[in-house]
Amino acid sequence: MQTQAKRQYNETLSELLNKGEEAELAEKLELLRLFLESTDFSKLRGEYEKHLLEGKGVKVTLYLEEGKPEYEMQVF
Secondary structure (H helix, E strand, O other): OHHHHHHHHHHHHHHHHHHOOOHHHHHHHHHHHHHHHHOOHHHHHHHHHHHHHOOOOEEEEEEEEOOEEEEEEEEO
C-alpha cells in the first residue's frame, strides 16, 4: 500500500509539473502527501492482509476529512 501510494504520488507530481497548475491534480497530490506522512502502514497492512489471505480483493479509497487524510476500505 505504501509503495503504491508513493508511486501514485510521483506520477501525480510528474503530471502536475508537465501540465501546470490544475486544481484537481494539486488536491490529489496534497492528499497523497498527507496520507504518506501520517498513515501507520503497519496498522493498515494488518487490516487488509487478512482479507487478501482469504482470497478476497481490497480497494482503499482516500479522502480528506477536516483537512486530515482518511481512507475507506472495501472488501469484495
